[in-house]
Amino acid sequence: MSSTFDVVSQVISETSEIPLDQITPESHAIDDLGIDSLDFLDIVFALDKKFGIKIPLESWTEEVNEGRASVEDYFVLKNLCARIDELVAAKDA
Template sequence: MPTCIADTSEIDRETITPESHTIDDLGIDSLDFLDIVFAIDKEFGIKIPLEQWTQEVNEGKVSTEEYFVLKNLCAKIDELKAAKG
């Protein structure tokens, strides 16, 4: 995941940690995040439900940390990969 983020954005790989918040800590904007999501979808053959996640955050159902802290994002990606089979 950190390599994907570094390759897709202007962020130095060494600054990316499992606790990094993609927006607050790494300063990734929405367009860069879309590029990252697309790269993840392509690499793992999954579809990240970004619209659903954004809606849940905006409605206050979950905090941004649920989806946008890297260790949590990786766990969600693992769940999507497992559900895919």
């Protein structure tokens, strides 16, 4: 978890020019960090490359829009990191 968070927070800091010390596992990417959808695409691009995965952004968006998941499930960083860990584990399985 901590190493994934380190990578994610570093990517967010570099991509969105947000100081690292303002990024915590509890941070909400949109509400707390002010990341917009296009910035988030840049972040996903970087994370896909870093972890060798394809973050399923479209299906996440669909789940949120259809009420099957909350925005917090994917946009609170500790939850985003957990989703990334799952994707990495699935890739390595």
